[in-house]
Structures are given as C-alpha cells and as structure tokens.
Amino acid sequence: MRGVRADSRTVTAPARPPGSVLGRLAAPAAVLAAAAGAFAYVGTVDPDEPGHYPACPLLRHTGLYCPGCGGLRSAHAFVHGDFLAALQDNALAAVGYPVCALLWTVWVVRAVRGRRLRLDPRPVHQWSSIALLVVFTVVRNLPFGGPLHP
Numbered sequence: 707m708r709g710v711r712a713d714s715r716t717v718t719a720p721a722r723p724p725g726s727v728l729g730r731l732a733a734p735a736a737v738l739a740a741a742a743g744a745f746a747y748v749g750t751v752d753p754d755e756p757g758h759y760p761a762c763p764l765l766r767h768t769g770l771y772c773p774g775c776g777g778l779r780s781a782h783a784f785v786h787g788d789f790l791a792a793l794q795d796n797a798l799a800a801v802g803y804p805v806c807a808l809l810w811t812v813w814v815v816r817a818v819r820g821r822r823l824r825l826d827p828r829p830v831h832q833w834s835s836i837a838l839l840v841v842f843t844v845v846r847n848l849p850f851g852g853p854l855h856p
Contacts, residue, residue, distance in 0.1 A: 730817040734810060741806075749785030753778035773798060773843045776856025795856050798842050 751758050764772045776796035783791035784803055792800040813823040827835075846854035 727818055730820065731814065734814045734817055737810065741810075745781060745785050748778055748781045753782050771843070771846050771855060773839050775846075779856060794853075797854060798839075 753759055759778055762772060762775050764770055765775055774796070777799045780792045780795035780799045781803075783789070783795060784800060789800065792803075809825075816823050842854070845851040
C-alpha cells in the first residue's frame with residue numbers, strides 16, 4: 707500500500723465500560739428517582755404554608771436573600787406548571803431545572819451508547835458560574851432588584 711508504513715498503528719475506538727445497558731443506566735436512574743422524589747414532595751407539600759420547611763438562615767438573621775431563596779416555591783410552581791411563578795420565585799433555579807434535565811438526558815444517551823459522561827468545565831466556565839451566582843445574589847438584594855425577590 708502506498709503511503710502507509712509497516713510500523714503504523716491502528717487507531718481503535720475508546721473501550722466501552724463493562725456491563726449491560728441496564729447496569730450503565732443504574733446511576734442515571736437513581737439520580738432521576740431522587741430528583742423525581744424531591745420534586746414530588748415539594749409539589750405536594752406547599753412551601754408557602756408555615757411549618758413544613760425550615761426558613762433560610764441567611765434571610766432570617768440578616769434579611770438578605772441568598773441565591774437559593776425562593777427555590778422551594780419555584781420548584782413547587784414548576785411542578786404545578788406555573789412557569790412564570792417559578793421564574794418570579796427564583797429565576798436562577800427556574801432556568802436551572804431544564805438545564806439539569808438536559809444534562810441528565812445527555813448522560814443517559816451516553817450511557818446507552820457505552821460512553822461515560824465527562825463534565826470537565828474550563829476555568830472560565832467555573833468562574834463565570836460563580837460570577838453569575840454572585841451577581842444574581844447582589845442584584846436581588848439591591849433596591850432595584852425587587853423583581854428578583856422571592
């Protein structure tokens with residue numbers, strides 16, 4: 707053959723993780739069960755009724771909203787299909803639910819195909835995520851950040 711040396715090596719596809727498809731789907735199924743159970747509980751037990759959930763310690767002691775404040779109310783509204791209320795209760799959480807669902811779907815597809823899910827965010831992505839959380843927290847506690855209050 708022309709252009710191929712006798713000492714060239716054959717490139718092979720990456721090895722599939724051992725086990726059956728059901729075995730590879732065990733971890734995503736467990737995560738789905740935990741998330742579905744949590745959303746089912748929050749959807750059943752209304753966070754607006756007192757005594758069901760503990761109050762946010764940061765809000766209780768300082769009067770400041772943390773990035774998670776309103777997250778339970780947002781999840782409750784999301785479960786009941788009231789996406790506008792979910793967005794108003796905690797915009798970051800309401801956007802995060804579909805993002806997590808998308809990542810979970812990618813995980814399942816890769817597991818079925820025998821590939822591992824590798825989340826290897828670059829430092830710029832990590833710092834951007836932290837900056838987003840900080841900006842969201844600061845803005846929702848400023849006077850003009852009223853629309854971001856839970």
